[in-house]
Amino acid sequence: MLGFPCNQFGRQEPGTPAEIREFCTSKFNVTFPLFEKVEVKGDDKHPVYQYLTSEHDEPDWNFAKFLVGKDGKVIKRYAPPTKPDDAQLLGDIDDALSA
Secondary structure, eight states, rough: OOOOOOOHHHHOOOOOOOHHHHHHHHHOOOSSSSSSOOOOTTTTHHHHHHHHHHOOOOOTTTTEEEEEOTTTEEEEEEEEOOOOOOOHHHHHHHHHHHH
16 A cells, blocks of 8 residues: 545645654554645656556545556556455455466
């Protein structure tokens, strides 16, 4: 799991990288890598999101998730409310790892 903070949705990520890391670790116990803030939609969309959304919808809110296979292809996009321990998501991850 990788996290890409973005301030394009209700200005929820206004802080510095250190402030964002502190908030995510203290409030949500995040232990996965967090990258610098990026743009995930629009003209300045980060290249990683250009790739992720080339065949899938742009995120409509923070916490959208993309499952990427071992071959680097995007398997599926998950809506923001999908929790990291969602049964469908975990099943899809198991399937991708078995492929």
